[in-house]
Amino acid sequence: MKTLISKYDQLNWVIIHGRGVLNTGHGSTLTHTLATAAMLSGRESYYYMRYDDSPERDNIPMIFYTVIGNPRIEITLHEEVEPVGEIFNAIVVMEPTILISQTSQRALLFDGAKKDAVLVVNTSLSPKEVIGLVKKRCLAQNWSGKLVTLRARGYDANIAFPLLAALTKAWKVVSLDDLVNALDFSGASSKAGVVRKVYSEVEPVDVRISAAEAQMTRARKSRQTCTLKKGKWDLNSYRSYQKAAAKALSYAERISAMPSWQALPPGLIEFGPLPGEKNVGFTTSFARYLRPMVNKTKCTDCKLCSLYCPDGAINFDRVEVDLDYCKGCGICARVCPSKAISMTTEFLAAEGLSEKEIVTVEDSLVEYGY
């Protein structure tokens, strides 16, 4: 049945992407301050964190939302916002490798974004480089919005404040004055200087990407179809769903590859891979922002890395990292007695780009007072 009432049509919605522990505290400050700014300007506002994102788990992509309603409408906001359709007015990326990996719902950065969405990225990359990545990796179809890039750490150790200023400049939903009021209200008056400075310095650029330029859209093959034989579950049809979900390129495709109840075996069963095959539905590389590089000439084939890898992602017979499962935790590099493994940024390894705004877990722990 066709429905006429939309839940989202009167909302201004920003989605903030970061990584667990690296960005948890700052993400919380950012969303809370923005919601407070909206509240102080007399509007209904909300902020929240998807709580299955496990912000306490290192490096896991996670999201926060701030939603500003104007005029006041009373609805319950989804904890699990399915990024399908056009929902988000603005996207903030606290950790730049999110540009080249899946986001917390194993979606792509632009899944669920409006066509004129504002994108704010904390990065040392240039706007041009970011646009290149967006075209290649983020499924931005027909995007004609605004982009701001800035090195937030250059302004303040708490990246929430510079990012807020940049967002406010590009996305006029709250004003600079509202933002400064919110800083006063939440006891962060000392950040007003930083916020004003960033606001005057950053320059949002206009971006236009047509669907034809979005490489991911072009590369997409027709969707895999899943069939349910005889109207009830059997192993082969179940595997066809698993495969289709794993191969989905966007969140919408992933949803459409989820089985109907008739296709589910009784008893909370999920089928693992057959020996020698990969567990297609459960790759874990989305957590990786640093990549282990093995120097074969230094490697003594002692197998320690393979034994220590918590994800079993390093082959025992030949030292080789399976990038579908490596989470980039760096344990292999730590235990290697001959220093044959080094961690490099995913940007450099995958795209040949040198990114300087990436922090490590060690940096962030210092930030949180450890």
Place this chain on the structure above:
Amino acid sequence: MSKLKATSKTVTTALHKKYMWTGTRAIAEAVKLADVDVIAAYPIRPYTGVMNSLAKMLANGEFVAEIIVADSEHSQFEIAKHASAVGARTFVGSSGVGLAYAAEPIIVTALGQLPVVAIAGCRALDDPGNFGMEWNDVLTFRDHGWLMCWARDPQEALDMTLVAYRVSEDRRVLLPHFVAVDGAAVTHVSTPVEPPSKDDVAKFLPAYKPLYPLDPAYGPVTKAQHIAPSLIGPELRKVVDNSMAKAEEAIQEAWEAYSRFVGREYPPFIESKFMEDAEIALVTMGAYAKDATHVAARLLEQGVKVGVMRLRYFRPFPKKELVEALSRVKALGVIDFSYSFGSADASSVLFNEVRSALYESGSRPLLMDFMFVGGREPSVGHFEQAVRLLQRSAEKGKAEKHVLWPTLRSEGS
């Protein structure tokens, strides 16, 4: 202390005396205002934010209470039960399987008539890892003598927590109280919350004076003694039954007092929207009543006579108010986040409760059950569909199918 001042700055203008608080934070503020003596804690999402906030407040010296982090939910509810038995005002809470694990002390707390207030952050009972919102975790205890209310948003969660203490500790009642908040939808969403002042709360909720605490100063008392069923079994049940019956007037009076002392008004049992001329109605509890109301307001503009009722209490169940409100309604849809496998018509808990409340009354509208189970969240579109189906059924005088799973893939939208 200087740091504390900076982070909890109060703005005193009438317009701005609000804070952006999550439901869990708002509840923790209520616990602080109620000046609770003993807090028993054990983490499980979505309840965890409550204990986190309380631990922070205690560490900052914002109030003084004993906080005991237990080794499991079972011990946690035991601690609350025993602390209440010796005369402390206590606070506890959990979610999902945490409540299931604590079932034994939860049940004994009610039979022991101990006015413990517990938060339930509603969460699906485990399919492992299912973090979605369902009511079955709290509703597991619907038959055991706990009072149960459902909050629509962080503001009401704060208010309900304060009122829960007053009702529970009322000498006519002395029953424990669940304040249920929908996981994520209330616990993790921040909205502007206006807390009452400490002085107003002190007037509304005086210090807890236990009736017969386990304290030698009050004379020899044994609690939860071993009993012989043939001698005293049914009589003990009847005492609880009587207390539950008395709770209705205590609740009514408590909300009147709350509006008198604090200045915020609520209808005690049922919040009705657009029910005056309604021919079709939705009934639900908790956060999603907002969505139902949003949809009803939009459909009213199109001439659909639809109203929404939000039950604020599930125990005691507001039968009288429900029957009254439905006198002119032709078709009623229950927006339900629970299930009762194998129940009459394989429907859900709230639906069965509503249906049995209406059986002997003159208000017998056509009933439809909309089961939002498994933790997948509904959208307003689902509520619109529900109204349209009710409309069609009311016209025909019967529903083709009266138990529906609107969010089930391939069945609903």
